[in-house]
Amino acid sequence: MTATLTAPGALRADDGRLVLEVAGVVDEVPGTRTLVLRRPGGGLLPAHPPGSHVVLDCGDRRNAYSLTGDGSPCEEYRVSVLLCPDGEGGSAFVHRLAVGDIVSASRPRSAFAPVSTARHHLLVAGGIGITPMLSHARAAVRWRRSFELLYRHRPGAGAHLDELRGLCGDRLTAYTSTPEMLAAVRAALADRPLGTHVYVCGPTPLIGFVEETAAELGWPGERVHAERFSADLDAGEPFTAVLARSGSRVPVPSGTSLLTALEQAGVAVPNLCRQGVCGECRVPVRSGRPLHRDLYLSETERAAGDAVMCCVSRSVDDELELDL
Amino acid sequence: MTTALSARVARFPFPFATDSYRYLTNVEPARTPVTTAAGGWGAGVLDVDDDYAVELAERAAVLAADPTRCQELPHMRVASWDALTTLLPELAAACPGETSLERDGDRWTWRNDLLGTARTFTVGDDDSLPEGPLAFLGSQIQDDVVLLDQREGALWADAGLVTFAADWSMGFDVGMRFLEVHGPVPRVHEAGVVQRAERFLMRLQPGEEYRRTNWTMTVDRRLDTSTETYAEWGRDRRLVVGDPALPDRLHLRVEVQHLIRLGVSNAICFLVRTHLLSLRELATVPEWRQRFGAVLAELPDDMADYKGLTRFRAAAVDWLTAG
Numbered sequence: 001m002t003a004t005l006t007a008p009g010a011l012r013a014d015d016g017r018l019v020l021e022v023a024g025v026v027d028e029v030p031g032t033r034t035l036v037l038r039r040p041g042g043g044l045l046p047a048h049p050p051g052s053h054v055v056l057d058c059g060d061r062r063n064a065y066s067l068t069g070d071g072s073p074c075e076e077y078r079v080s081v082l083l084c085p086d087g088e089g090g091s092a093f094v095h096r097l098a099v100g101d102i103v104s105a106s107r108p109r110s111a112f113a114p115v116s117t118a119r120h121h122l123l124v125a126g127g128i129g130i131t132p133m134l135s136h137a138r139a140a141v142r143w144r145r146s147f148e149l150l151y152r153h154r155p156g157a158g159a160h161l162d163e164l165r166g167l168c169g170d171r172l173t174a175y176t177s178t179p180e181m182l183a184a185v186r187a188a189l190a191d192r193p194l195g196t197h198v199y200v201c202g203p204t205p206l207i208g209f210v211e212e213t214a215a216e217l218g219w220p221g222e223r224v225h226a227e228r229f230s231a232d233l234d235a236g237e238p239f240t241a242v243l244a245r246s247g248s249r250v251p252v253p254s255g256t257s258l259l260t261a262l263e264q265a266g267v268a269v270p271n272l273c274r275q276g277v278c279g280e281c282r283v284p285v286r287s288g289r290p291l292h293r294d295l296y297l298s299e300t301e302r303a304a305g306d307a308v309m310c311c312v313s314r315s316v317d318d319e320l321e322l323d324l
Numbered sequence: 325m326t327t328a329l330s331a332r333v334a335r336f337p338f339p340f341a342t343d344s345y346r347y348l349t350n351v352e353p354a355r356t357p358v359t360t361a362a363g364g365w366g367a368g369v370l371d372v373d374d375d376y377a378v379e380l381a382e383r384a385a386v387l388a389a390d391p392t393r394c395q396e397l398p399h400m401r402v403a404s405w406d407a408l409t410t411l412l413p414e415l416a417a418a419c420p421g422e423t424s425l426e427r428d429g430d431r432w433t434w435r436n437d438l439l440g441t442a443r444t445f446t447v448g449d450d451d452s453l454p455e456g457p458l459a460f461l462g463s464q465i466q467d468d469v470v471l472l473d474q475r476e477g478a479l480w481a482d483a484g485l486v487t488f489a490a491d492w493s494m495g496f497d498v499g500m501r502f503l504e505v506h507g508p509v510p511r512v513h514e515a516g517v518v519q520r521a522e523r524f525l526m527r528l529q530p531g532e533e534y535r536r537t538n539w540t541m542t543v544d545r546r547l548d549t550s551t552e553t554y555a556e557w558g559r560d561r562r563l564v565v566g567d568p569a570l571p572d573r574l575h576l577r578v579e580v581q582h583l584i585r586l587g588v589s590n591a592i593c594f595l596v597r598t599h600l601l602s603l604r605e606l607a608t609v610p611e612w613r614q615r616f617g618a619v620l621a622e623l624p625d626d627m628a629d630y631k632g633l634t635r636f637r638a639a640a641v642d643w644l645t646a647g
Contacts, residue, residue, distance in 0.1 A: 046530055048587050052530065071588050072588055108529070108530045116590075117399045139588075222476050222477075298526070
């Protein structure tokens with residue numbers, strides 16, 4: 001092929017945020033609210049792969065929420081949001097929205113898409129982690145992909161359970177008991193055909209169980225896909241960011257993100273979601289080992305160690321030298 | 325003839341902004357209009373011009389003679405539907421009088437008076453479009469199409485319909501990694517250009533669209549210069565040198581390449597639209613004649629060789645700079 005492509009680092013398409021109107025509010029189960037979002041004048045919204053999210057403006061912060069549709073171009077997006085009373089206010093903001101309210105959202109962003117060559121898709125969801133899996137299941141039905149869904153929910157609080165039953169039939173198994181769910185996950189990981197990919201979204205212990213069990217049973221890492229709830233990050237060890245171009249040193253204390261520390265030092269870094277999902281705040285690394293905690297970089301990019309998503313990721317070494 | 329000729333010149337995507345050419349960072353957002361010395365181009369993704377019906381007839385003939393020009397690994401069917409359903413609305417918008425698209429859910433009815441096409445199909449239902457969505461798409465747009473799947477931290481050229489390749493072969497490249505496809509290109513590997521390009525593409529978000537241009541030269545208005553037919557066109561590069569018709573036979577070949585992240589399938593759609601302009605047509609714009617002469621004269625030997633210009637380069641420079 002004569003086509004040789006060169007890639008600019010700084011070049012970026014217009015942000016082009018979507019202005020959306022709340023066209024419907026559905027309380028799925030106690031504590032979980034579904035928003036139906038449309039363009040105020042109607043019209044098609046951008047298509048997206050299953051497992052995509054939008055970054056929604058929630059008052060003074062921005063949160064990433066999974067889109068639950070199959071991704072084909074259509075006139076509405078749906079997100080389902082669990083109210084977290086102890087959270088930082090994003091979910092409470094969503095739960096205060098009413099029909100007719102206008103919200104601002106990013107275009108869809110994909111970080112959890114199905115792998116097209118998979119022979120079978122094993123979907124594992126815990127709690128509100130069902131939302132990207134609903135999207136996966138819908139797309140799998142539409143495009144006739146082989147799949148099954150294991151879903152653990154609290155008794156009486158299974159968001160989307162009825163529509164999932166209708167959509168998936170006997171490809172859905174729902175559990176209210178964690179030990180039963182984990183046993184079923186282990187059994188599935190033990191005997192699904194070679195070429196199966198597993199996708200998990202839910203609480204950290206569930207993701208850990210899937211990753212560890214899969215590794216133990218000999219699954220290659222590329223066949224295991226996880227989407228974490230973004231809030232589940234610890235405060236991290238302190239380290240120092242060394243800015244190679246200016247020579248200045250920026251201390252990053254435990255509990256403060258690298259992004260925040262850079263901003264407080266007067267270094268502007270483009271950013272959007274501040275949760276390691278959107279990819280905007282990538283900064284180049286010259287030396288030192290990054291401690292990757294984002295959901296954005298691929299395994300290969302992580303291994304290269306030459307960039308870090310500064311909103312959530314930190315440093316393994318005491319110093320991290322950035323090309324800033 | 326004069327009118328058709330000047331229309332071709334007016335919308336030609338002349339690619340040189342300076343008197344020398346290297347593999348530069350020339351990716352830019354799609355749909356950015358460009359003004360040239362003769363007119364302009366680039367307001368849309370698809371560019372339907374006076375050669376539309378002729379080029380699509382040529383594609384059909386090439387495909388009939390060699391069906392391997394259309395390749396699709398089985399897991400790419402969703403991406404093929406995605407490309408079709410992304411680009412037909414684009415074509416309908418580009419030619420509102422001559423084409424129309426009616427959508428009733430997944431039931432789509434497409435009419436194209438430029439070709440006399442009228443089809444009804446159901447999105448996702450392979451039986452409703454027996455030739456397949458990729459082949460149907462290729463019968464409606466002048467662009468060659470390559471679909472890249474993204475997995476395992478890489479891009480894979482797993483489907484494509486390519487009849488107008490500039491000395492490469494979709495049949496040879498299908499299933500290859502992006503890095504492997506670019507193996508033969510000089511100068512880009514030392515610089516890590518291909519790896520950077522792959523990373524850039526892998527980060528494109530749903531619906532993002534970029535474009536770039538590439539160029540080479542071709543003898544006669546021959547769109548099919550694929551590796552498969554080298555025996556038919558290769559020697560013309562030598563024979564054209566002594567031919568008094570050289571300025572009419574030698575063409576600047578410019579590819580406008582679009583890179584689109586398809587929303588539904590997450591595949592990258594790589595479109596290559598080929599424009600040919602003879603040296604004589606090009607010379608109707610004195611600025612272009614001067615500039616292309618300078619670019620050709622300055623081009624390093626390895627790049628000229630890779631582009632297949634070595635045989636006739638001096639003769640082309642002589643003619644361009646004599647004017």
